[in-house]
Amino acid sequence: MKQLASYALWASLTLGLALAINLLAVGTAAAGPTAAEKCSAAKIKEAGKYGFCRLKAESKAIKKGEAPDYSKCDSKFPQQWMKAETKAGGECPTSGDEAAIQAQVTAHTDALVQLLAPPTSECDALVQDCPEPGEACYVSNQGDPIVTSCANEVFPGAVQGAACGFINGCAEGYSCILTDNDPNNPTGLECAFHCNALAGSPTCDDGPGPAFDCRAINDFYGNVSTAPANLGMCVDPLEWP
16 A cells, blocks of 8 residues: 555656646746847847848959949948847847947958959959069960969960960960860960950950951850950951851
């Protein structure tokens, strides 16, 4: 009988404890997040949206070849931050930290852009503006990213159609960038004169002659998009109709 009584007492205590735990869990779930937790969640969300907005602006700027515009990001962020703090009624775990968080998100997005953005071009192949004597502005071989760089001119006689194999393998005003169909050319590339594919000068008349067409690099090579829109090269229309 004692064992039966003990078992009954143990079962009663266990059941009571289980019911208490269940009631506690239900009460906690029903209470929901506090005002402080809601504010914290809202701020984290707005910080993420601000970072995404900046990176989206950076992506758009890279594709268009222009400076990023953060105006929409910067105007909306403080409004949403203040809204989160006001809604919490003074219960936010932190307050007045908008500028600090904005600066931190900016630093992180800038670091990502620096890691992922294409190399920066250092000269203009159309105007040949390299500052050092004996240097010329050359364009990298086809393929993204298209960049330009100053390098010593070592082949002044390598003009239109000359076989080449590296960035400064052509004369000033030309670059080793045009695909060569000649099977006897082991490098598969030849020099091409740079022309303005939109308007103005230089034209192919300034280089190989009027019989050549000026083609935008971005259009000629369908797998590239990072060259300036006006950067072109002279091609033989008989070889490349």
